[in-house]
Amino acid sequence: MLGGEGESSTFSSTKEAADERRKSPAVDGDDPAARSRYTEHGMGADRYYLPPAVSKQNPEAANPCSFLPYTPSGTVYTPSGAGRYASSLHLGSVLPPAGFSPSTAGRSHFSSAYQLGQSPGCIYPPYTGSGSALSNMTLPTGGPGMRAQVYLCNRPLWLKFHRHQTEMIITKQGRRMFPFLSFNIAGLSLTAHYNVFVEVVLADPNHWRFQGGKWVTCGKADNSSQGNKVYIHPESPNTGAHWMRQEISFSKLKLTNNKGTSHNTSQMIVLQSLHKYQPRLHIVEVTEDGVEDINSDVKTQSFTFPETQFIAVTAYQNTDITQLKIDHNPFAKGFRDNYDSMYTAPENDRLTPSPTDCPRAHQIVPGARYTMQPLFQDQFVNNPPQNRFYNSERAVPQTTSLLSPQTEDGASQRWFVTSMQQGGNSTSTSNKLDLTPYEGEYSSSLLPYGIKSLSMQTSHALSYYPDSPFTTMSAGWGSRAAYQRKVTPSLPWSPRPSPTAGFPEDSDKVKPQIEEEVNGSGSLISSWTETQASALGLDKADSYSTACKRRRLSLNGPSTEDSPADIKCEDLASAATNSSSYSKEPPPSKGMAAYYSFYTNP
DNA sequence: ACGCTCGCATCAGGTGGGAAACGG
């Protein structure tokens, strides 16, 4: 519980936090589950308290133009003529059973609010597959409203899948996403109420097919898909304080291809097989009743994480994806070849901590007894089986790899992409995410999921896990002391893995940046950008890629040793500076930022 | 006696594999 205690002691002293907790409806009594969650294990809400003074975003700082070497690969296709927000028509059917205002007015407000932020035409330009997202961005000017910032908590895992083109199984009865969407949110008004929901939209206009070991387009997408495309977080509506003090998990979200499904519509999103989709997070400010707050300057904020793109399938096509799922999804442990060796190891050698080590896991879902720990654990912990030999004709050549290793290297990468603010002047071009920066890597490095030969150590998950920001969430999993110490107490995000805090090797330059932000006079964002720009030179990227390729060539670990490869790729740099990549000592948390995709609303 | 904690057993539900069924 080292980490947890450290965090608690570090971040529980703010008086405002305590006051805010008392004010928060969620804690005040209308959310008993939440209350119990906050107090469980002595981890108070203040863990996530965001001091108002510090949480305010400097509009200029948030200007995406001021940073960003990172241009995401995400694009969202909006078929002309197709109502992007047809989903909003289903809002009524997807409203959570409780909590959300049952009033018709509320719903209509919600719907209208949702649509309000949409331009009548395409908010996203048609999929191009290239181009500069940044250069095409129309940036909303800074306004008085709060600009939310969203972190994708389990980004490393998403990246692993994304590298091979994530696939999500859809079934008639609905299949959960894995990895599932999990976010940290900052920058909300502590007392304002918000609805948080995920929408899944077509990512491009194509129908896809897995052929020759890779995904290729095959005709046009069927734009006429119907059915619910929105999943409202069950805890909606709730206060900004509520949303910001914990991870927002969408683990219960299910994907189905059953358009006629009438039950559980609130948990199901209807998709079409062999189409590529892009999940989007929406945060809508509402009144306490769940009605859109028309007085709010920022009504709807949307966040798109390109790495969460996936192709809906009814059966896995890419065996690398299958293996990743098996390796990381606890429910699929039965398919792991060396489950015994993995899970019967001595406690000290376990790749994953015991549930009791993860107090924060209990915060994730309401209900004192509900623990998502194992699931989350696997979302963030790399605990791949070793020595798996996976031989299949479906095994994908490296061409299916989408990301170069360095793009996963937390030490050399920063993600920061502005989100589309629907209430702002963000228009069709504002969210044009593209993969230009990634493109080169996508097409040239083709990195390999199969490279695992160097990562056969049993504890190799530790080399991955300790870097996970989620370790803060699962505080107490040990090995976080170093990171804890690096956290600046007054930093708004300190309770969570701070992107900057996660780069010890950059600590010297990062530190002033943090201070700058805390003082409200600088831009964390730009700092990241600068850091990123310098963090990974091309030659480094090349060598990195080469190293991975070399390993890929090793027949020692057929595509089978995927996860280790991931670890390797993500932590290679770490290993370089930390001779023992799987040391149980707190490794440099350089990869911290790698575990969060940090989006902000301009 | 009462309340709490812990461990065990049970069961619902989630997982990918594989074969069969379906459909263009």
Add this chain to the structure above:
DNA sequence: CCGTTTCCCACCTGATGCGAGCGT
């Protein structure tokens, strides 16, 4: 015929109920 979808299977996780043990 071939690609896709559906269904069933074995295996696993996680939630829950129950009883034993312990402290007050």
